[in-house]
Each structure stands twice: as structure tokens, then as C-alpha cells.
Amino acid sequence: MLGFSALELARFQFAFTVSFHIIFPAITIGLASYLAVLEALWLMRRNTVYLELYHFWSKIFAVNFGMGVVSGLVMAYEFGTNWSGFSQFAGGVTGPLLTYEVLTAFFLEAGFLGVMLFGWNKVGPGLHMFATTMVAIGTLVSTTWILASNSWMQTPQGYAIADGKVVPTDWLAIIFNPSFPFRLAHMTLAAYLSTALFVGAAAAWHLLRGRSTPSIRKMFSMALWLLLFVAPVQMVVGDAHGLNTLEHQPAKIAAIEGHWENDAAQTSLPLIAFGIPDMSAEKTKYAIEIPYLGSLILTHSLHGKIPGLRDFAPQDRPNSTIIFFTFRIMAGLGVAMFLLGAWGMWQRWRGKLYDTKLFLIFALCMGPAGLLAILAGWLTTEIGRQPWVVYGVLRTEDAVSNHSAVTLSVTLIMFIVMYFFVFGTGIGFILKMVAHGPDEYGIDKSPQHPGQVFRPARPLSAVPNNIGPASMGETTEV
Known part of the structure; x- marks a missing residue:
């Protein structure tokens, strides 16, 4: 193929x-x-x-x-x-x-x-x-x-x-x-953020269509509260996870950063905000660098450095061309989640949480952002582990079936x-x-009314039979 x-x-x-x-x-x-x-x-x-x-x-x-x-x-x-x-x-x-x-x-x-x-x-x-x-x-x-x-x-x-x-x-x-606590916390928080964005987008959809019922407003409000508090925590956990990865999988971090070698003339490590890593040329082309920020983020020091990809044998290097971008997609979406939560707090303080069209459109567009961030993060983690299935122990080429x-x-x-x-x-x-x-x-x-006892005969009977556009006064018995 x-x-x-x-x-x-x-x-x-x-x-x-x-x-x-x-x-x-x-x-x-x-x-x-x-x-x-x-x-x-x-x-x-x-x-x-x-x-x-x-x-x-x-x-x-x-x-x-x-x-x-x-x-x-x-x-x-x-x-x-x-x-x-x-x-x-x-x-x-x-x-x-x-x-x-x-x-x-x-x-x-x-x-x-x-x-x-x-x-x-x-x-x-x-x-x-x-x-x-x-x-x-x-x-x-x-x-x-x-x-x-x-x-x-x-x-x-x-x-x-x-x-x-x-x-x-x-x-x-x-x-x-060593990596289990960080990965467990990171994934669990990612699941909560993905759900909050999904719930918030569903509410924003109805609010944009003029259906501002108490239940719609409540689920929109709850989703934004979760985003406001969990998104910053996820950033802290992600930073700790990165430090753990640098300790145990330095080649992965070097590939994520598109960092090939340490320049003896530089006393710090810049952050490459954008570039195109070239695995064959062993360099990151068109790099846009921010001085000192790489050292500050990766080592929590203004003058810290990390190993470069050239410190590892070519056959042991992850594909920097891919995970350089997948990591930035994940991080960028994380920042957008934080901004949505902060904007929501501002709108709540102004009393405009449910009425500002541009804010509601942003919340709607962010609906799949959590899942996209999970996929980008998973690709970063798994491709960054290559060429190993069990890191440092079993190579991928030795794990595949014949x-x-x-x-x-x-x-x-x-x-x-x-x-x-x-x-x-x-x-x-x-x-x-x-x-x-x-x-x-x-x-x-209320579904607890004695006249509305519902006995489903199969699992999907829990789902309503008539799913169509909802209006303000439309109800369906459960």
C-alpha cells in the first residue's frame, strides 16, 4: 500500500x-x-x-x-x-x-x-x-x-x-x-477538560439558537467553572510531566523542541516557537527562537540546557518532524482552553455569560478542542517513544507480527x-x-412521578425515540 x-x-x-x-x-x-x-x-x-x-x-x-x-x-x-x-x-x-x-x-x-x-x-x-x-x-x-x-x-x-x-x-x-503519576493526572484532567468543552459547546449551540432555558444555562455555567479551575492545574501537571520526561526520555524532549545540539557560544537554550525539523539534514529549518525561554520552561533555570538529538544515535532518535508540531497543537489548544475559562469569568462578572454572541461562538468552536488535544498529546507521547515499544528494552521492529x-x-x-x-x-x-x-x-x-415509570427492554431504550430539533416548550417523557 x-x-x-x-x-x-x-x-x-x-x-x-x-x-x-x-x-x-x-x-x-x-x-x-x-x-x-x-x-x-x-x-x-x-x-x-x-x-x-x-x-x-x-x-x-x-x-x-x-x-x-x-x-x-x-x-x-x-x-x-x-x-x-x-x-x-x-x-x-x-x-x-x-x-x-x-x-x-x-x-x-x-x-x-x-x-x-x-x-x-x-x-x-x-x-x-x-x-x-x-x-x-x-x-x-x-x-x-x-x-x-x-x-x-x-x-x-x-x-x-x-x-x-x-x-x-x-x-x-x-x-x-516513574512516569505513572504524571501520566495518570495528565490524562484524567484531559478527560475532564474534554468533557467540559463538549458540554459547554452543547450549551453554546442552544444559547446561540435562542434556547436559554435554566438547564442550558446551568450546564454552560458548570462547564466554564470547570475550565476556569482545571485548565491552569493541567498546565502545572503538564510542566511536571515534561520534567519527568526530560529525566527519563531526554531524546523525546529534544525531538519535541527540535533541538539538535548545544551551541557552546550560547549560555542558555532558546525556545523554538516555530520551525521545520529536518531529520536527514539534522537541523530545524526556518526556526523562530525566543531567547532564554527554552531554558526557563525545560529546566526552570535561565541558563539550563538539555541534550540535543545529535547526542543520540540516528537509529535511536524519535521523528522530530511530527512531534514538534503535535506537541505545539496540544499546548496551543491548552492555552485556548485557559483563555476560554478566563473569558467566561470576565463575562460572568459583567453579567453577560449567556448573551455575548462572539463568546458563545468561541465556546462552540472549542467543543472538539479537548479531544483534539488528547489525540495530539497521544501522538507526541507514542511517536516520541520510538523506535522503542518498551523504552530502551524492546524495539518496535522486534515487536511486530510476521x-x-x-x-x-x-x-x-x-x-x-x-x-x-x-x-x-x-x-x-x-x-x-x-x-x-x-x-x-x-x-x-419529573421522571420520578409515579405515572412515568419507564422499563427499558434493551440498553438503547434509555435513548429517546424522537430526536429532533428542540424548541423552548418541547418536552419528551422519560
């Missing part, structure tokens, strides 16, 4: 399937916690606005959760079909970690998901709140195990190699490897067609639900 090798096609296929999958768990993590907060506020304040929002977002959560499970199963099989060398070599570590995720997080989520979605009017409010909380905790536990496995591949420790295979020697060291380029080309094309059809349909359905908006129950139309 287009002259690519079997190794390159295997990487493309895994990157494609992971890119589709990662957007669903990110929204699932954020929405699960959001639903727990909404239900807690409903129980404390008995304000039907929180109940309306809970039922609206729980339907979207159900569809998103299902697509996340399906797309995740494909990846599990790919470890054996496309990356058998990796599974054979490192399965002693990654296999148990993924098993722990299934035995704890997935069973926890699946066990309480039915109560959460269909338990209204069937269990008490305390038990239902407990079920929602368990689902939210389950998503975080799942994140923990997945990132423990991936972080070990980035910064491996607690193992020995016997007969050409990894043998665990210290499970605590494996799980709590398939022909033709076989991988055919399966890649099949994946592309099926994924765009299946998950494209699912995403389109979610967007239709968002466009419909939350139903306005009012006091006499």
Missing part, C-alpha cells in the same frame, strides 16, 4: 484504531463524574434542573460507553494479531495489568451501569446515587490500570528478562513506575471503512441527541 512496509502499516493500523477509541473513554470518564455531581446536587437541592441534566447526559453517556467498549475490544485483539512479538516478550507484565482492569474497573462499571441508567423509580435515591458513584469510580480505576501498563512501557522498572521474556520481580515498582504488507493493507482499509461507518453513525447519533437538548420536565413532569 503506497510503498509502506509491513511495520509501518501495522503502526498505522494501531494508531488509527487507538485514535478512534481514545475519544470515547475520555468523554466516558468526564461524563461519569459529571453525572455523579449532578445527582448529588439534585439530592441536596431538589432542583429539577439537575435532574433534567442528569437524564439528558446519561443517555449520551450510555451510547458513548457502548462505543468505547466495542472499540477497545479491537485493540485487545490487535496485541495478539499485529504485535505478537510484544505480547510474547512483555505479556508477563501487560497481560496481568489489563486483566486487573477487566476484573476491577470493567465489572464495577458494568455491574452498576444498569442500576444507574434504568434504576429510577426502582431503587431508593441513596442506592441510585451509590450506583452512579461506582460507575464514576470504575472509569477512574480503568484509567489507572491502562495508564499503569502504558507508563511501564515508557519507563519500565520492576522486571527481569529470562529466556527472552519479561518476568515481573516487583509489582509495586511496575505499577508505580504479516505481509498486502495483508496489513487490506485489513487497514477494512478498518477504515467499518470504523467510519459504525462509529461515524454512533457519533452522528450523539450529535443529534445534543442538538435535541435536555427536556424541560418542570415540577409536575
